[in-house]
Amino acid sequence: xxxxxxxxxxxxxxxxxxxxxxxxxxxxxxxxxxxxxxxxxxxxxxxxxxxxxxxxxxxxxxxxxxxxxxxxxxxxxxxxxxxxxxxxxxxxxxxxxxxxxxxxxxxxxxxxxxxxxxxxxxxxxxxxxxxxxxxxxxxxxxxxxxxxxxxxxxxxxxxxxxxxxxxxxxxxxxxxxxxxxxxxxxxxxxxxxxxxxxxxxxxxxxxxxxxxxxxxxxxxxxxxxxxxxxxxxxxxxxxxxxxxxxxxxxxxxxxxxxxxxxxxxxxxxxxxxxxxxxxxxxxxxxxxxxxxxxxxxxxxxxxxxxxxxxxxxxxxxxxxxxxxxxxxxxxxxxxxxxxxxxxxxxxxxxxxxxxxxxxxxxxxxxxxxxxxxxxxxxxxxxxxxxxxxxxxxxxxxxxxxxxxxxxxxxxxxxxxxxxxxxxxxxxxxxxxxxxxxxxxxxxxxxxxxxxxxxxxxxxxxxxxxxxxxxxxxxxxxxxxxxxxxxxxxxxxxxxxxxxxxxxxxxxxxxxxxxxxxxxxxxxxxxxxxxxxxxxxxxxxxxxxxxxxxxx
RNA sequence: GGCCCCUUGGUCAAGUGGUUAAGACAUCGCCCUUUCACGGCGGAGACAUGGGUUCGAGUCCCGUAGGGGUCACCA
Numbered sequence: 001x002x003x004x005x006x007x008x009x010x011x012x013x014x015x016x017x018x019x020x021x022x023x024x025x026x027x028x029x030x031x032x033x034x035x036x037x038x039x040x041x042x043x044x045x046x047x048x049x050x051x052x053x054x055x056x057x058x059x060x061x062x063x064x065x066x067x068x069x070x071x072x073x074x075x076x077x078x079x080x081x082x083x084x085x086x087x088x089x090x091x092x093x094x095x096x097x098x099x100x101x102x103x104x105x106x107x108x109x110x111x112x113x114x115x116x117x118x119x120x121x122x123x124x125x126x127x128x129x130x131x132x133x134x135x136x137x138x139x140x141x142x143x144x145x146x147x148x149x150x151x152x153x154x155x156x157x158x159x160x161x162x163x164x165x166x167x168x169x170x171x172x173x174x175x176x177x178x179x180x181x182x183x184x185x186x187x188x189x190x191x192x193x194x195x196x197x198x199x200x201x202x203x204x205x206x207x208x209x210x211x212x213x214x215x216x217x218x219x220x221x222x223x224x225x226x227x228x229x230x231x232x233x234x235x236x237x238x239x240x241x242x243x244x245x246x247x248x249x250x251x252x253x254x255x256x257x258x259x260x261x262x263x264x265x266x267x268x269x270x271x272x273x274x275x276x277x278x279x280x281x282x283x284x285x286x287x288x289x290x291x292x293x294x295x296x297x298x299x300x301x302x303x304x305x306x307x308x309x310x311x312x313x314x315x316x317x318x319x320x321x322x323x324x325x326x327x328x329x330x331x332x333x334x335x336x337x338x339x340x341x342x343x344x345x346x347x348x349x350x351x352x353x354x355x356x357x358x359x360x361x362x363x364x365x366x367x368x369x370x371x372x373x374x375x376x377x378x379x380x381x382x383x384x385x386x387x388x389x390x391x392x393x394x395x396x397x398x399x400x401x402x403x404x405x406x407x408x409x410x411x412x413x414x415x416x417x418x419x420x421x422x423x424x425x426x427x428x429x430x431x432x433x434x435x436x437x438x439x440x441x442x443x444x445x446x447x448x449x450x451x452x453x454x455x456x457x458x459x460x461x462x463x464x465x466x467x468x469x470x471x472x473x474x475x476x477x478x479x480x481x482x483x484x485x486x487x488x489x490x491x492x493x494x495x496x497x498x499x500x501x502x503x504x505x506x507x508x509x510x511x512x513x514x515x516x517x518x519x520x521x522x523x524x525x526x527x528x529x530x531x532x533x534x535x536x537x538x539x540x541x542x543x544x545x546x547x548x549x550x551x
Numbered sequence: 552g553g554c555c556c557c558u559u560g561g562u563c564a565a566g567u568g569g570u571u572a573a574g575a576c577a578u579c580g581c582c583c584u585u586u587c588a589c590g591g592c593g594g595a596g597a598c599a600u601g602g603g604u605u606c607g608a609g610u611c612c613c614g615u616a617g618g619g620g621u622c623a624c625c626a
Contacts, residue, residue, distance in 0.1 A: 041626055076625050145624080161553065162622075190624055215555065226624040233626050257555055257621040280557085283619085290618065322575085326564050329575055351564080353557045354619070361563070361576050371589085415589045448586085481585070494585065509585040516586060524587035 006176045007133035009183055010140060010191070014123065014130040020243060024113055027245050033066035036248045037241070038099060042074050044087030046303045048293055048357070049252060049282050052320045054097050056279065057250045059321075059345045061100065066247070070102030071240060072117040075230045085117075091303050095313045113244040118236050125231040128239050128269060129191050129224055137268050138224060140179050140189040141171040165195065165219045172221060191225035193235075197264055205259050208248070208277035209350045218260035234258065238265040246274045250347075253278040277347050280354040282323070293357055300359060310385040310423025314340065315366035322365070325349045337372065367421040375407035378420070382407075385423035393427045396434055402534075406433045409530045417526060432520045433531070435539050445550055447517050449510045453551045458488055459514045464544050470537040474529050485511040518547035 027035060036057045040050060054068075061068040070092070072085055081087075085106045092098055101111025109116045132138035141164075143151075148164070155162040171179075172194060183189065197203075197217035204214045224235035231239070241249060256278045266273040283290040284298055293301040300306075306316050317340060321328045324345060331343050370378065379400065386393035397403045407430075410417045419429055431437045447456055467480040482492045485508040491497035497507035516528050519540065525531060532540055 039626090043626095073626065079625070141624095148624090156552095159552080192624095210556070213555070220622095223624050228624080230624095232624070236626095252620095253556080254620060255626095259555095278556095281619085285562090292619085323563070326574090329564090333575090355563060358562055358576070364576060410588085413589095417588055419588055478585080485585090507585080512585040522587085526587075528586080 001176045001180060003136045003176060004134050006140075006180055007130045009180055010133060011126045011130040014127040017127050017131045020124055020127060024243050024245070027067070029067070030065055032064055034060045034064045034248050035067045035069075035244070035246050036061055036250050037069045037071050037102075037244070037246055038092075039071040039073050039237075039240075039251075040088055041076065041079055042072050042084030042088065043079060043081050044084040045295065046088055046091040047295060048301055048303055049279075051091070051095060051097070051303045051316070052282060052324070053250055053252065053279055054092060054099075055095070055317055055320050056277075056324055056345065056347070056350075057248075058097050058099070060248065060250070060347060062341065063344060067101060068099045069111060069113070069244065070099040070116060071244070072103050073233065073236065074117060074119045075226075075233065075236055077119075077228065077230075094307050095303065095317060097317075118240070119230065121236075121240070122229060124243070125225065125236060125239055126229065129231070129235070132193070132224070132268065133191065136194065138191050138193050139172060139174070140183065141169075141192045141221070141223075142174075142179075142182055142187050142189045143170060144188070161199075163220045164192070165199075165221060169221045188227060190223050190227050192221040193224050193265070193268065195219050195221050195264065196268070197260070203260050203263060205263065205276070207256070207259075208275055208347050209280075210253070210256060210278050210352055213256070213259075215257070215260045218264050220261070222261055224265075234261050234265060237262060238269055238271060241274055242266070242269065242271040248277060249274045250277045250279065253280050277350075280351055283354040283356050285356055290354070290356065292354070298357075300357065308389065310382075310389070310426075311362065311366050311421070312369055312381065312423075315362065315369045318369065319362040319365050321345065322361075323351070323355045326351075363421040367418045370420050371416040371418045375404050375411050378407045378411075378426075379403055382423050382426045386426075389424070390427060396427070396430070396437070403430075405534045406430050409534065410526045419526075432522060432525070433534065435535075435542070438521075438543070439546070443521050445517055445521055445547060446523065448513050448523050449506060450514050455488070456514055456518075457548060457551060459484065459511055460518050460544050460548055462487065463515060464541060468540070470540075477529055477532075481512050481515070482508050519543050 027033075029035070038050070038054045038057060040046070058068045060066070070089070072088075074080060083106065085103055089098075089103065089105065101109075101113070102116040103109045115121050129138060133140075143164075147170075151164075151168060151170075152162050155168070169192075172192075174182075195218055197219040199216050199219045201217045202214045203217050204212065206212050222234060223232050225231055237249075240246075259276065263273055281292045284293045284301075286297075295301050303316075306313075318328075318332075321340065321343060325343075327346075327349065328343060332338075335342065373381070379397065383394065383397050386397060420426055450456060450459070462484055463481075467484050469476075469480075472480065486492050488511070489505065490511055491504040491507040494507045494509050497504055512528065513523060516525060517523055519528070519535075520531065520543075535543070
């Protein structure tokens with residue numbers, strides 16, 4: 001009896017690997033095209049860090065006319081979540097990062113290198129495991145969980161390196177006959193790699209981001225096929241990325257320390273190893289220290305947070321590119337209106353250590369992004385968001401013609417307003433432009449500098465009775481407020497007042513603030529002339545009367 | 552604990568042995584402005600630490616401290 005017989009006993013039905021090697025055609029891509037992947041577990045949850053990876057992967061694939069595919073790593077059936085795949089695909093779509101091939105919903109996929117769901121590739125992994133068994137590069141291990149635990153305790157007590165290696169690899173040197181005997185007796189087993197590594201020797205690795213690193217060789221006999229017949233991550237990674245012809249593995253740097261295992265696996269399978277880029281995680285400040293953004297503790301770790309808040313996807317991606325390549329910033333400055341697709345990402349410029357997540361910065365980017373939108377775009381996006389998250393806002397926006405006027409205030413000019421950083425800001429920003437909402441809210445009027453009722457009353461009354469004319473153009477309107485200021489003994493010009501402030505009780509700015517507050521109950525609004533144009537005569541009069549009554 | 556990686560203003564960061572150590576966000580001040588926002592100008596603010604190497608160190612080497620990652624039949 002030899003290795004071949006043992007392999008046949010373990011995986012009697014597995015096909016020879018030549019079947020798979022021939023089944024998948026070589027990808028027809030131009031020189032230098034990057035084939036990469038996003039390979040999540042189907043938990044439905046997409047972490048900001050994952051989005052970061054995908055954004056980078058997608059960009060690199062696109063830049064090189066390569067391919068990004070989505071592979072679902074569902075080899076841990078305990079972690080299975082219902083509709084997890086859909087959740088991931090939906091999130092990617094929300095951010096404009098739909099992969100070129102791979103799963104497209106829970107069961108369907110596109111692309112010629114599938115299945116793209118690992119649980120459906122069981123026979124493939126077993127074929128390659130069999131191939132290793134045939135060569136004596138892998139072996140069945142009969143150690144029970146208890147046995148392994150006991151071993152670990154012993155190792156820890158003796159302060160030696162824990163694990164299944166060297167003399168501790170109890171079943172490594174079992175004869176083929178002994179192993180076959182146990183299998184025939186129905187003993188449970190898993191398949192381990194017979195590691196040729198030596199802890200004393202070093203293995204060199206050049207990482208696209210981390211640079212040159214070296215590690216001790218792997219000498220652990222890692223599990224490649226689990227008791228349920230499915231592969232471990234390591235084994236699946238080697239087999240899949242070989243067959244799917246991945247050229248670049250872009251993943252979180254928590255994987256960096258698995259490099260010795262992965263390189264060894266590729267070598268033993270006689271596969272060409274892909275290039276690796278290990279991305280530093282996005283961190284969060286915590287008690288003065290840093291830690292990874294946490295799914296449990298930080299709402300902003302979930303990409304759904306950004307859709308919920310109404311932060312536009314371009315803003316999120318732009319922020320991530322900002323972290324990824326520091327030259328992005330100067331590129332953006334030079335090309336303020338260019339599409340993100342035009343930015344060339346350089347993986348070698350990525351930071352080696354993790355950046356602290358900065359919500360203030362992302363909102364700043366978002367503000368700028370939104371400021372470039374047209375009123376129509378703002379309307380569409382705000383409406384889309386409102387339909388899901390804010391019924392009241394949706395109802396406010398139903399009158400599209402009016403809403404467009406409101407969003408059009410001070411928009412489209414050279415220095416657009418930057419007052420909306422997310423769709424969830426919209427309501428608070430425009431609510432005073434809606435008469436029914438304005439009447440419904442029982443807030444106080446705060447007239448800022450002018451506080452005595454008589455003056456306020458005088459300003460408002462004079463304005464409605466004498467100065468206001470809905471047909472005035474902006475200059476006339478403006479001059480009339482100056483006239484009003486003069487009439488009540490205030491300075492016409494702020495500059496003059498500043499020169500001799502003791503000469504007047506206040507200036508035209510104070511007067512218009514009174515009007516502004518009477519009109520909107522706010523001291524900070526966009527251009528008052530435009531607001532008045534949108535509100536219209538009736539509303540303006542009603543508002544001034546209401547303000548007078550409230551005095 | 553072993554192994555691996557990292558450390559420049561509050562934050563993101565440029566930096567490849569000689570720089571007045573960029574820039575952005577945040578912050579403060581001034582200007583513009585009838586408010587706010589925008590914009591413009593300016594201020595404050597950093598090479599973790601101790602040794603080396605060198606004419607010269609943020610940059611190279613060693614140590615220390617701090618931070619992060621990883622050590623599963625999870626990915």
